[in-house]
Amino acid sequence: MVDVETARGLRKTLHDRGMRMTPQRQLVLDAVRSLEHATPEQICQRVQETAPTVNITTIYRTLDLLDRLGLVRHTHLGHGAPSYSVEDHRHVHLVCHVCGSIQEIPCELLDPLVGTLRERDGFELDASHLALSGTCRDCLKQEQEIE
Amino acid sequence: MVDVETARGLRKTLHDRGMRMTPQRQLVLDAVRSLEHATPEQICQRVQETAPTVNITTIYRTLDLLDRLGLVRHTHLGHGAPSYSVEDHRHVHLVCHVCGSIQEIPCELLDPLVGTLRERDGFELDASHLALSGTCRDCLKQEQEIE
DNA sequence: ATACATGCAAATGCTTTGCTGGGCT
C-alpha cells in the first residue's frame, strides 16, 4: 500500500533540503505505515519482503531521517527497541512500570496539556505517540493487598 | 548521605517479600538519591567510590528491584541509557525529538491529566519523571524558515 | 538446609560508524 500523498510530500521535503527520494526510503515509510508500532527489526523484515537486499543500517538511517522530518515517530514502550509509527496514527500509551502492561487511550485527553505547553514554553507537544508511565489498576490492587 | 527513613522502609518492604537488605542495595539507593538523573553507569561509579568491588550487574539488578518497588523511577530521555531518580524528585522533561534538547517543567502542570486518568482508567500516572516528546521552540522556528 | 544475593565472564541485543562503491545533478 503506497500512500501517494505522503510519497509526494516526502519527495518535496527531501528535495527542499538537498536530499533525494529513493526506493528504500519509500519502502521504509510504507512499512511503518502498514505495520504500526513496529521495531526497526520488524520494519526491516517487511521491507525485505519486497527488496531483500536492503540492509538494516539503511532502516536505521531512514527511520532517523523520517523522524527528524516529522513523518514518523518513535516511542519507548517497555524496555527493548523503540516502536515506530506514522505521525497520524494518534493515541497515547499508558505503560505500567510494575507489570509492563500497555493500554491505549485517545490522545484528545492531552489537549489541555498541549495548549498549556504551547503557551508556557513554546513547546509543541507531540501527543500522538506518548508513553505515560505509572501504575495500572491491577498492580495498584496488588500493592494494597501486600500492605 | 543515608536517608534513614527510606532505609528502614526499604528493609521492611524487602522483608515482607522474602528479600534481604544488603549493603549493596543501600548504596545504590543512596547513590540514586544524591545523584539525580544518573545512568546505571554513573550510579555504579558512585557506589564504587565506597565499595569498589560492587559489580555493574548488581547495579542493574538493584535498580530494577527498586524500580518495581516504586522507590526509584527511570526515564528514557534522549536515545542512550535511561536516567534514574528517586521517586520524590518531581518534574517533567520536555524532550525535543529534532535536536534532542531537554528542558524541565514543574509537574503540577500535569495534575489535571493525573486526575483524568485516575477516574477514567484507574491508572495512577507517575508524573514525577515523565519525558514528553515534541518540538522545541528553536526547532519550530527553523522548520518555518525552511518552508 | 534452603533460599536469596553477588561477582564474574560471556552472551545478547540494539544501534552506530567507517569505509567503499554506485548514482544523481
Add this chain to the structure above:
DNA sequence: AGCCCAGCAAAGCATTTGCATGTAT
C-alpha cells in the same frame, strides 16, 4: 566533479544470563 546514498563489516554501548560462590535465616 561533487554530493548524496546504500551496503557491508566491524565496533560500540547497554543490558542480561549462566553459573559458582557466598551469606543470611
